[in-house]
Amino acid sequence: MLQAIGLTSIHRRDLPLIHRRDLPPAVDDLTFEARSGSVTALLGAPxxxxxxxxxxxxxxxxxxxxxxYRGSPLHRIAHPAREVGVLLGDVPGHPARTARGQLRMLCAAAGVSASRAEEMLDVVGLAALGGQRLDMLSLGMDRRLGLASALLGDPQTLILDEPCRGLSPGENSWLYGLLRSRASCGGTVLLTTSDPKEAARLADRVITLDEGRLVADQDAAVFARTRLRPRVAVRTPHAVRLAAAVAREARVAQRSVEVVTEEGGLLSVYGSNCAEIGETAFRHGVLVHRLSDEVGDTGPAVTQAPAPAPVPEAQERPVPAAAERPGPLGPPPPPRPVRSPLRPLRYEIRRLLGVRTAALIAAAALVASLALCVLLARISDTPLPALLAAWPDYLPLPPAAFGAGLVGALSYGEEFRYPALAAARGTVPRRLGLLLAKLTVTAVFALLLAVLVAVADAQALRLVYGTDMTPAPRNWPVLVASWGGLAVGCAWAGLLAAGVFRVTAAGVAAVLAVPVLIAPLVQAALVVPSARSIAGLPGRLRELAWVQLPQQADLWLMVAVRLVAQPFGAALALSLSALICAYLFTGLRRRARW
Incomplete structure (x- = not known):
């Protein structure tokens, strides 16, 4: 059972105060319930x-x-996707992702097995279209996929916003059967619609809203009897003359007939039939273009909503305390973020591999690196580390590092452009688990790309110029650490910037800003005579450590210190620190605004 108590919207804080006072709330003290085992419709005009x-x-x-929801608010439900299935609008997702890939990704978000995706594709009739891209699906297929997404967690409650909008009669019949089967299994189904006839056909109970207020709460049969009336629809170029003739003959015969003139030469006649209207038009010589029996909507009539029926003893739920029932004038309760996705690492891996974007970026970085590497070795005396990284002096970043930064920027940028979690939360949540998963996956991708490019460049140099071209350098640990740190740092810079500004372009700009803007400033600040030396730092740190560190740790510690001491390393470290602080600040500010 679903119980909504005193729902009242508040104005957005980004609106001017004078506008907030003038605009009425979109929802004003709305209280109703949707019972288990039935379909409830929220009816109202746009x-x-x-x-x-x-x-x-x-x-x-x-x-x-x-x-x-069965006695608990949403923020206190441990697994919301297993209690409430939601479809608000169309299916959000990358157009290049397949229907099966979209559902498998959402399975990780809902914390269910990936085999559930195949089951839901079969339930909604998309088993043969699992490999179809989202941008190739029709409106009906898209709506079926949205229902499959809502049903992944096998929820007790289904909440659907205008699920029948734009569907064909055949699709409507299929949807009606699916919703009825969910309700017959004891589930709760709540949907919205603006068509009274559709509400009477689909729902067991119809709740009518007008200007955000509840005006009627009726059983479907009572709603159809009081709101929907049979009528005769007549379209004629002489609507005024025919309306006067019908009204005059009704007065003479002392019959209760109501004639309503509408736009476009259309008459709605209540209390008569097609035969009588046709004969009247024939007798008065009125040309008729259309004559049909329909069911008309009389408009929302304000009625007293009945009190909620008592819950049977077998279905009783814990009654919320009075302090937990905020009235319409009480302070708004602070929303608590829902834990989603439940399996962030698995979700992020499927999100990254579900489209070919990352593979195409890696392939482009590899091809560009090979071409630059062979060309640099041919025309200039470039040091070996720069050759293996394919990093000439005139480029701000090597292709592999830029590719890693672009994948990092897309990691969060595409989440906000194609929000896969919007069906559950409306936006991408700023969860620490999701951030750590993205950082881990992008770091692994960046390291793999860096290793692949370095190995491929080395093999290309040996193939083209011989074995003497790539001798192993003595300081290879420092070079390996710096190359991997550069790729991972660029990936994280793009990811964090896209997460802060919610756009991919901001992530790319942050990656390019490190060598173009920040590194020159850091280099200018570091070009000063050194007054003191950091010699002996590993030994002093060893004295402060609680555990005995191996001797090899000194080497890696000095490698890290030297990397940070370089202008580019210091610029990258400063950029990442600033982006982390900005990410945390924007997340806390968003929660405070709520």
């Missing part, structure tokens, strides 16, 4: 507050009131 009510129920927007 702008009546249906979607705003759903977003309040899902804690996506700030406001007053609370919604209980």
């Amino acid at each position: 702008g009546s507050g249906k979607t705003a009510a759903l977003r309040l129920m899902l804690e996506l927007d700030s406001g007053r009131g609370v919604t209980y």
Whole structure:
């Protein structure tokens, strides 16, 4: 059972104060319940507050009131995807991702087995289209995939926003059967619609909203009897003359007939039938273009909503305490972020490998590195480390480092452009687990790309210029650490900047800003005579350590110190530190604004 109590939206804080005072709330003290084993429809015209009510129920927007799902608010449910399945709008996802890949990625977000994706594809009739790209799916197929996404966790409650919009009659029939089967298994189904006939056909109970307020809470049969009336639809170029003739004959015959003139020469006649209207038009010589029986909507009539029926003893749930029921004038409760994705590392791996973007970037970086490496060795006396990295002086970054930074920027940038978690939370949550997963996956990708480029360049030099071209340098540990640190640092800089500014271009700009802007400033600051030396630093650190470190640790410690002491290393370290602070600050500010 779903219980919504006192839902009231508050105005956005980015609006001017004078506008906040003038605009009424989108949802105003809305209280209703959707019972288990039935389909409930929220009916209202566009702008009546249906979607705003759903977003309040899902804690996506700030406001007053609370919604209980089988006795618990959403932020206290350990696994929300297994309790509530949501479809708000179209399926969010990268257009190049396949339907199967999208569901497998969301399986990791919901914390369920990947085999669940195949089951849901079969349930919604997309088993044969699992390899189809999202941008190739029709509207009906997209809606089926959205329902499959909502059903991944086998939730008790389904919340759907305009699921029938734009569907064909056949798709509507299929959706009706699916929702009925969920309700017959004891589930709770809540959907929104703006079509009264659709609400009467799909739902067991219809809740009517008008300007954010509850105006009627009725059983579907009562709703159809009081709101929907049979009528005769007549289209004629002489609508005024026919309306007067029908009204005059009804008065003479003392019958209750209502004639409503609408736009486009359309008449709606209540209390009559096609035969009588046709005969009247024939007698008065009125040309008729259309004559049909329909079911008309009389508009929302304000009725007293019945009190919620008592829950049977077998289905009783813990009653929330009075302190947990905020009234419409009480302070809005602070929303708590839902833990999603539940398996962040698995989710991030499937997100990265679900499209070919990372593979194409790696291939482009490899080809560019090979070409630059062979060309530099041919035309200039470039040192071996620069040859293996394919890093000429006129490029701010080697191709491999730039490719790693671009993949890092896409890691968060594509999340905000194609938010895979939007069906559950509306935006990508700033979870520490998700950030650590992204940092880990991008670091592994950057290291693999760096190793692949270095090995490929070395083999290309040996093939083209002979074996003497690539002797092993003596300081190879320092070179390996610096090359790997450069690739990983660029990947993390792009990732964090895209996470802060929520756009891929910001991540790319942050990667390029390190060699173009920050490194020259750091180099200018470091070009001063040294007053003191850091000689003996490893020994002093060893004295401070609680555990006995191996002798090899001194070498790697000095390698790290030398890397940071370099202008480029110091610039990259400063950039990463600033981006981490900005990421944490924006996350805390967003929570404070809520």
